[in-house]
Amino acid sequence: MKIISVVNQKGGMGKTTITMQLAAALSRRYRVLVVDVDPQQSTVWWAENAHRHLPFDFAGRQHPSVLARLSHLDGDYDFAIVDTPGSLEDARTLDVVVGASDFVIVPLAPEPLAVEPTMRTIQRFIEPRGVRFAVLLNRVDPRVHGQLEAWHELLDGTLGVPRFDAHLRQYKAQADAPVLGNLITTIRDNRSTQGVIWDLTMLALEMVEQLSPRLQEAW
Ligand SMILES: Nc1ncnc2c1ncn2[C@@H]1O[C@H](COP(=O)(O)OP(=O)(O)OP(=O)(O)O)[C@@H](O)[C@H]1O
Numbered sequence: 001m002k003i004i005s006v007v008n009q010k011g012g013m014g015k016t017t018i019t020m021q022l023a024a025a026l027s028r029r030y031r032v033l034v035v036d037v038d039p040q041q042s043t044v045w046w047a048e049n050a051h052r053h054l055p056f057d058f059a060g061r062q063h064p065s066v067l068a069r070l071s072h073l074d075g076d077y078d079f080a081i082v083d084t085p086g087s088l089e090d091a092r093t094l095d096v097v098v099g100a101s102d103f104v105i106v107p108l109a110p111e112p113l114a115v116e117p118t119m120r121t122i123q124r125f126i127e128p129r130g131v132r133f134a135v136l137l138n139r140v141d142p143r144v145h146g147q148l149e150a151w152h153e154l155l156d157g158t159l160g161v162p163r164f165d166a167h168l169r170q171y172k173a174q175a176d177a178p179v180l181g182n183l184i185t186t187i188r189d190n191r192s193t194q195g196v197i198w199d200l201t202m203l204a205l206e207m208v209e210q211l212s213p214r215l216q217e218a219w
């Protein structure tokens with residue numbers, strides 16, 4: 001089992017969205033467990049709105065110490081995905097979670113004010129542990145000409161941090177998903193949801209590719 005955590009001390013970058021939607025996308029081929037160590041419990045609210053019709057197993061809110069024991073579930077799951085708090089107070093939690101992770105996804109919205117706290121999260125919690133990680137651009141606005149290219153340049157050049165080739169665009173279907181309890185596996189495939197489904201499928205493919213060529217064969 002591979003443990004993927006979604007981490008950024010900057011709030012509102014898409015940690016909960018990516019946890020739930022990536023878990024759903026991976027559940028099409030793999031056995032997936034979602035764990036939430038955020039006291040806000042946003043995943044729990046989302047799961048309740050889905051009336052527990054979830055395509056993955058949901059452990060709900062857990063104390064971060066359970067992560068050390070997750071390896072017991074090795075035979076039961078291919079992936080565990082961990083949602084984490086987006087605040088500065090939870091340093092100990094982030095330390096434990098990152099330490100237990102095989103890979104850390106760092107979501108980043110293309111907002112200049114988000115760069116500094118995101119880099120601080122990377123430098124303080126992720127790089128010292130040598131855990132593999134990549135920044136995932138989220139809420140990219142396709143109507144803003146050159147936005148994606150400019151942010152790729154910033155990440156690759158000035159900041160020099162690894163990033164996903166995949167990115168998630170800003171979509172109403174994505175913003176509405178928590179309150180409707182929707183996931184990529186339950187939203188109807190039509191013109192307004194095609195982009196969301198595409199983005200998340202590409203992310204899931206790249207995640208599997210990064211983590212395990214053996215798992216990749218299952219696609
Ligand atoms: N790709 C997207 N398109 C549209 N809305 C999005 C997208 N990603 C996230 N959102 C919305 O942005 C807000 C913040 O996202 P989310 O709750 O996933 O972030 P977070 O990092 O978990 O926040 P926190 O730090 O508070 O836990 C939510 O209202 C969510 O629905």
Ligand SMILES: [Mg+2]
Pocket residue numbers: 015016017038042083084086
């Ligand atoms: Mg959240």
